[in-house]
Amino acid sequence: MSIDQQPLMDFPVRRENPLEPPSTYARLRDNEPVSKVRLPDGSTCWIVTRFDDVRTVLTDRRFSADSRKPGFPILMPHRHLMQKVRMMNRLDLPEHTAYRRLFVKPFTSGAIENMRPAIRGHVNELLADLEKQQQPANLVTNFSMPVPARIICDMLGVPYDDQGFLQKFSQVLTNRTTKVDEVKGALDALFDYVDRRLLEEERNPGDGLLGKLVTNNAETKALTHDEMVATVVVLLVDGYETTSNMITLGVLMLFKYPDQMEELRTNRKIIPSAVAEMLRYLSISDIGVARVADEDVELGGGHIKAGDGVMTLIAAANHDDTAYPEAAKFDVTRNPRNHLTFGHGIHQCLGQHLVTIELEVVFETLIDRLPTIRPAVPFDEISFKHDAGLYGVWDLPVAW
Numbered sequence: 001m002s003i004d005q006q007p008l009m010d011f012p013v014r015r016e017n018p019l020e021p022p023s024t025y026a027r028l029r030d031n032e033p034v035s036k037v038r039l040p041d042g043s044t045c046w047i048v049t050r051f052d053d054v055r056t057v058l059t060d061r062r063f064s065a066d067s068r069k070p071g072f073p074i075l076m077p078h079r080h081l082m083q084k085v086r087m088m089n090r091l092d093l094p095e096h097t098a099y100r101r102l103f104v105k106p107f108t109s110g111a112i113e114n115m116r117p118a119i120r121g122h123v124n125e126l127l128a129d130l131e132k133q134q135q136p137a138n139l140v141t142n143f144s145m146p147v148p149a150r151i152i153c154d155m156l157g158v159p160y161d162d163q164g165f166l167q168k169f170s171q172v173l174t175n176r177t178t179k180v181d182e183v184k185g186a187l188d189a190l191f192d193y194v195d196r197r198l199l200e201e202e203r204n205p206g207d208g209l210l211g212k213l214v215t216n217n218a219e220t221k222a223l224t225h226d227e228m229v230a231t232v233v234v235l236l237v238d239g240y241e242t243t244s245n246m247i248t249l250g251v252l253m254l255f256k257y258p259d260q261m262e263e264l265r266t267n268r269k270i271i272p273s274a275v276a277e278m279l280r281y282l283s284i285s286d287i288g289v290a291r292v293a294d295e296d297v298e299l300g301g302g303h304i305k306a307g308d309g310v311m312t313l314i315a316a317a318n319h320d321d322t323a324y325p326e327a328a329k330f331d332v333t334r335n336p337r338n339h340l341t342f343g344h345g346i347h348q349c350l351g352q353h354l355v356t357i358e359l360e361v362v363f364e365t366l367i368d369r370l371p372t373i374r375p376a377v378p379f380d381e382i383s384f385k386h387d388a389g390l391y392g393v394w395d396l397p398v399a400w
Helices: 024-031 051-059 077-082 095-107 109-113 116-131 139-144 146-156 160-173 180-203 209-220 225-256 258-266 268-282 352-369
Strands: 034-038 044-048 289-293 297-299 302-304 309-312 393-395 397-399
Touching: 034 302, 044 051, 051 289, 051 297, 051 309, 095 109, 095 209, 095 225, 109 352, 116 139, 116 146, 116 352, 139 146, 139 225, 139 393, 146 160, 146 209, 146 225, 146 352, 160 180, 160 225, 180 209, 180 225, 209 225, 225 258, 225 268, 225 352, 225 393, 258 268, 258 352, 268 352
Parallel strands: 044 309
Antiparallel strands: 034 044, 289 309, 297 302
């Protein structure tokens, strides 16, 4: 029976173990690495599960990132609302180049490395506040969310008082079950907020990233005002949502594997490799990276036709034994620098260096200041974000 004739599996697939990808992914990698699935709205698309095939989709120009094209797979309601918005992560070459050029310099590894002392200051301050809390305390609201929110606000030149607004918006936007009207209201509010901030920067550019972007764009005229607004919206949301989830899930992984926690306590030099392994193993973008085929493509035994939607399953690719021997094993000494959690190719996450350094500082400091940190509830009472686009934990009570 050909792939096209087989019964369609419903997608997305729920995780059986909250800290591991769905077991279905392993079966698909072995037997049907490129397979067609049915989405919640009744449409179909292809899912790609092998490491090499995923890299192919993310670099082959026959696959488009433009969500405005017919056939582009839509899983979350806000994607329908944003299809007409030109955002950097949804543009193909050559349009993508002008956008990316504006943002590359502030996000280079060297520029972000210079932020490490300031990041450490924010982390220490928030841990000091956490230590004053009555135990048990919620790690998510007291630490995991405020850390990246402070840092991205600091970097962009946005007042810290706006953090609560950003967190509320993110919770609405990343929940697949949120009603479209709720998402539209949250999106409108965020776009209005960023619009006002950028207009202020255009009148009086500051020293933050927003001011620099406005100044650079005034010289190059690469983006319209509305395009700049849309791009900053992506930076604001992605700038802290990914990191926040990774902090909490990374802590949970160390709770689950105390031998790995002890490895970090005794050898701080491996913290960068541990962070890379957390990013690989947890692969929090459960939905995957979406594309649509511009041409007919033969890939992994599947005949993908022009106009077909394609979803690359990063969590499946990051657990491919051909890329990582014993991929199902969590090993903080592995150092998987080529993992796909930040994507691959021209759309590789602009903020990958920022996220990585934030996580390195977080785990180094957390282990120093709270060496006895532990979960305050049984594992089966922890509420995971099974219905969110970016996987994570809603609440995590901890003690120390």
